[in-house]
Amino acid sequence: MKELLRTTDPTIIAWATAILQGEGIKTFEFDVHMSVLDGSIGILPRRLMVLDSDMFMARAVLKDNDIPTGQ
Template sequence: MKELVRTSDPTVIAFATALLEAEGIAAFQMDVHMSVLEGSLGILPRRLMVRDEDHFIARAILRDNGIEV
């Protein structure tokens, strides 16, 4: 798996996931619960991961929709 996006903004993660799923690309969120474990208020970044073979096209999809990758 390769990292596609790293952000602390949950709306970016949700939008990126929706875009990728619409194109048939499976995306996996990592570090979702790290803020709870560390006791912070959602300031730790989350990562959106995709399979290695989907990384190139996933980057293009997000770039075309205004998400910095």
């Protein structure tokens, strides 16, 4: 798996996940429960991961929907 997106905004993760799953790209969110460590204030970023083989298509889908991937 490769990191597609890293953000502290949970709405971006949710939106990106919905878009990618609509395109048939499986996603997995890392660091979901890290808020326990930061006191639930949301300063630790979450990561959205995709399979290596889906990375090119996933970046294209997010770019088409104006979601920055940091790449």
